[in-house]
Structure formats: structure tokens, C-alpha cells
Amino acid sequence: MKRMLWVLLVMSIGATFPSSLFPLYQEQFHLSSLQLTILFASYAAALLPALLIIGSRGSAWGLKKVLRTSILLSLLSTLVFLLGNQAWMLFLGRILEGIAFGAFTGTAVAFLLQQSPAHETGRALRFSAIVNTVGFGLGPAITGLVIQYIQLQPMHLPYGILTVLLASGAFALETLADTASPQTTYAPAKISLGVPSAIRPYFWSFIALPIFMVFTLNGVVLSLIPSFVKNVIHSSNLAVSGLLILVLFGIAAVSQLFGWPRQSITRVRFGVVLLALGAWFTVISGQTANLGLLWTGIFIQAIGMGWTFQGSLQLAGRLPKPEERNKVISTYYLAGYAGFIVPIVGVGMLTFLFALNLALILLNIVASAVILYIFLFSFRFERFYNKLHQTSHMSE
Template identity: 40%
Template sequence: MTQAPRKNLLSTERRGKKWMVTAGVILALISSIIFICATSPWMLYLARAVEWIALGAFMGTSNALLLHHTSQQYIKRSLAYSSMATLLGFSLGPAICGVIVQYSSFSPETFPYVVLLVLLLFALGLLFSLPPTNEKRNKQTPIRIRLGIPSKSRRLFVFFVCTAVFVMLALNGVVISLIPTFVHTILNLNNLAWSGLLLLIFLGGGAIAQQIAWPSHTNSRIQVGIILLLIGAWFMITAGFTSSMFLFIVGMILLAIGNGWTFQASMQLAGSLGETFERPTIISTYYLAGYTGMAIPTIGVGSLSTIVGLLPALIIFGTIVTLIGAGIIAVPKISERKKVSSM
């Protein structure tokens, strides 16, 4: 990110980080209400659109708000807890929904959003209980969407941190969309609760894997995590070809560990780059890269599968992601060589 006047960095400078996070939660509440009241397809699309706006407003700024209330020596630990909570949230959602849809006789299509509504109201109450951030606010600053790349670590951030979270969520998005199919073809089950349980193991396992201390170096943790993600993805693809339960389970375990290490370490690295006032835009850019990785490849694989079939589409996807992953592993080494040669 080029050095710009601080007042132009982000719309949080207009009202503050706490206000932006609160706005995200309120938009999520509105989205849940629309889902509950939906009676036609356009309302579902509207609810989903509002939900993604809420997520965009919340995710990056919430981490910046967390860092605002965190002492300098505890920043790495706080970001580790944040990444763990994110994976746990993503895993508990489908697990709870799967059980409700499969076993609840009380409006199973809307009841999950009622549960979400209650949780969001609880989160809103916790937000109001936070002390004020005492930020300098400029109400004349126009509201705008601004992203940021740290000027001193541009190469590392773009080609290593952002690309790592892109690959991680690209694999997650495709695997998550395929798990119901795998449950049916490999496990021979039609119970939706099993799909939710596998997602709980898949993403929740990533949160648990973050407690493993090795490898301790941030860059190495990301690199090993990417390797595990790629190997796990190929195990899953092969399981789809062979309908092998063993390959399916091993692939899920490798992907879970790779998720935990890659997300935790890349989040910590993103939070350590740039100046303090740059972090909201840096983390927002980090999440944009991640959710782009979840959206575009999933749509691409789905579209390609209609032309060449699902498994060939997965092979093409796996090959492309493997090549990107090899580049991620090489970036820090290239940077280190350049530093040595310039000395």
C-alpha cells in the first residue's frame, strides 16, 4: 500500500472500528430475518447478498478491533485464537444445520436461521459491552471501500500470505461442496447430519491442529500447511475415483491439519505486517483474497464439470492449485536469496 494520508485509509476512520463491526453484525441480523421470512427465490438471493456484505464488513475490521484491545506482546496469540474461532464457527454451522434439517420437525428450513439470529443478538450485546476505542474520527471522510497492501512487505504479502489463504479456501470451497456427494458415493449414506459431522471434523480438526507447536516458524508453518493441503486434496480426488474410504479419511485428516496451520500462520503474518493504522485494510485484503479463493474455483469446477465431468474437472483444478502451491513454497526462499545478494 502506498503511503497515503491516514485520514483516507478506510471508512473506519469516519466512525471507528467498533461501529464498523457492529454494522456487520446488524447486517447479518437483517440477513437472517430475510432468510426466515423468505417466500420466493429473490428473497434468498437478497439474504445471501446482505450476508456477504455483513461478512465483509465484519471479518477484517473485527480482527483490527481485536488488535486495538490487545497489548503488543499478545498480538500473535490473539490472532491465533481468532483463526481458531473462525474455523470452529465454520465447522459448527454446517454440523448444527445438518442435525436440524435431518431430525427437526419444526420448520427445518428456517430453524437454523433462528438459532443464528439468537447467537447474533448475543454477539451484539457483547459488542456493546466493549469499552470505547477512543479513535480519532473524521466525519468528513467519505465512506469508501479501501484495501491495503503493506508497502514494506508487498511481495511477501501478495505472493505468499494472500496466495496461501487463496489456495487454502479454494480447496476448502471445493471439498465442502463435494462432501455431500462423497457421503453418498463413498459412505453410501443419505443422512444430511453425516455431511455436517464430516465438515465439523474437517474444519474443527483444523482448529485443533493449531495447538500443535511444530513447525514454529511462521513461514515454514504456512509452507508445510500448503503441502499437506495439496497432498490431502489429491487423496480426496483419488478417493472420488476409487470410492476408497481409506483415502477419503486420510485426505480429510491431511486437509484439516493443513487448514489449521496455513490459516493460523498466514493470519498472524498478515497481522504483523505494516503499521498499526494500516492493519484494518491489510486484514480486509487478506480476507478478500481468501473468499475470492473460495468463490471462483468452486464456480469454475462446477462449470467445468458440466463440460468434461466432475472427476476430470477436479484433476484440472488440482493441477492448477498444485502449481500455485509450488510457487507459494518458493516465494520466501526467493526473497531470502534477494536479501543475501543485495548485502
């Protein structure tokens, strides 16, 4: 399990690695704000179809084979950034990384569960969520610290470090045995979200929708952090934004180690409420330029993110049958990354009609209504989940 968790960590680091370099790219290649937004969105736009296509076919192709290809694509993306001397290469690098992480995400969790004993499924899912969260925070932090304090080839040295990390992940993957064989019989290349009809309404309302809201509201926070560093903290230090992002994801990771609440359903129930509360603190801090409100919002939202992510991922792994997990978990991440695009597209469109602050308030109002629905639906989900487990125990 430890070696697969290392693979998951280095790939998660790679997914967010270039974030701290975006201001340098904007200056070097004279990118407009719109071009920078498109660069940011191109990653998620490439990730979603990769999740959809490969998530539905990963088990048939062989999980380890898909993971190996994903790491190679991530290495190729790193090489493109390393050699990039034109703006189009930045877009190519982010698109390649989006495809790589999209192919990797759902498949990695399914492969981790394959490597873990049946009685450790819950533990494996818990640690995969923690490692994923830590990796997302470490990426921008490592890059920011390197370019700010080492100041040796700032556009290249970070990617040299990432190459070493990814190579170590590839080596760790090759030491793991693939205990399941890919399908050898021909099957039509049907693309399917792969959520069984018996669990579909419960999955979408209490597993997919919460992770969608996690990525949506986190996108708002991540979009506010750079402006706070510049306008409130009045710092040009490139490491600060990365460290703030690390704090957000770090608190989210630590919150997943809390022993309470013990039940996954309760974690999601309380987690989404904290998400909404933290988001309101953060948006209000953006209007008042109040750093204390920002830290309060980040702290509350980070705990909500950690609990919601961990609890919903555990339910996504437990609810389906083992042979259905790869598709279901891929669909779970598909829902999450769809939420990642909302702040970019939704707020971007609203700013044509309203000021940015008002656009963020409108987004938060909609998000709060969705979270209220999730909270109320949680009691119906709990009855279904308990009944499902009673039935499975009786059949055993």
C-alpha cells in the same frame, strides 16, 4: 479478548449456517443445480465488494460502528431466511449475509488487536484464526443436527437459534470499549486494497496467495462431501454432511494448537504442502469412490488448512504498521474469498469441456504449481521478514 472472540465465533457460525438446509431449499423451491450454484456463489459475490469497500474505510468510520452494523445485517439476513417463502428471498438472505460478513471480517481482527495488549498480538491472532475455523464448522453441524433430530419447524427453528446467538454477540460487542476514535476530518472515499508498497510483493506471494489456495482447495472438498454422503455412505441423514464439515474444520482448529512448527513462516511452508497432498487424496477418492481416501485427504488437508490459515493471518497482522492493519487484513480476507469462488466458477466452466473428475484434476495440477511457487518463495520471504524485524528492533 474473550468477549470479542465470542462475537467472532457467532458471526462465523452465521456465515455457513444455511449450508445443511440447501437440499431442503432445492426440494421446496424446485431449484435447479445451476440455481443452487448461484445461491452458493451469491454469498461470496456480495462479500468481496463489502470487504474491498469497508476494509479500506473501516478505520475512518470507526471499527466498533462497522462491527455493530455487520451484526445487524446478519440478523436481518436471518430474519429474511426465517420468513422466506419464495426463492428470491433465499438469494436476498445470502447476499445480506455476504455483505455482513465481508464488512465484519477484516474489521473484527483489527478491533480484536485493538482490545489486546501489544505483547499479546500473536496470541490474539492465533485464537482469532482458531475461533474463525471452528465457527465455520459449527454452522452446518448445528443446522444439520437440529433439522435431522429435533424435527420441529426444520425451516425455522435453526434460524431461531442463530438469532439468539447473534443477539448474544451484539450484547458482548456493546460491553467492549472502542479505544480508537473514527476520523473526524473529511477524507475522500477512496477504495484501496491498502497494502503498503514496501511489503506488497511479499504480502501477495506469501500471505495472500496461501490463503487464496486454502479457500480454493477447501471449496473442492466441500463440493465433494454432499455427493459422498449420498453415493458412498448411502445416507439421507441431513446431519452427516454437516458433521463431516465440522470434522474438517475441527481438525484444522486443533492443528493450530500444535506447538510445532513454532514459526509462522514454517507453518505456512509446511501447511501449503499438506494442502496440495490432501487435495490429491480427496480428488482421487472422488474417482474411486474410496471412503478411506476421502478421510485421509480430509485429515491431511485439514492440518494444512489450519497451519496455513493461522500462519498467514499472523503474518498479515505482524507485517504492516498498526495503523495499516485494518486494510491489510481486509485485503488478506479478500484474497481468501476470491479463492472460494474459483471451484464454483473455474470447475463449472471446465465441466463444459471435460468431465467433472478431469476438471478437478486440472484444477489440482494448477493448484500444485502455485503451491510449489509459494514454497520456493518462502525462503525469500523469510530473509525479508528477518531483516524487517532486525530493523524494527534497532529503531526501538
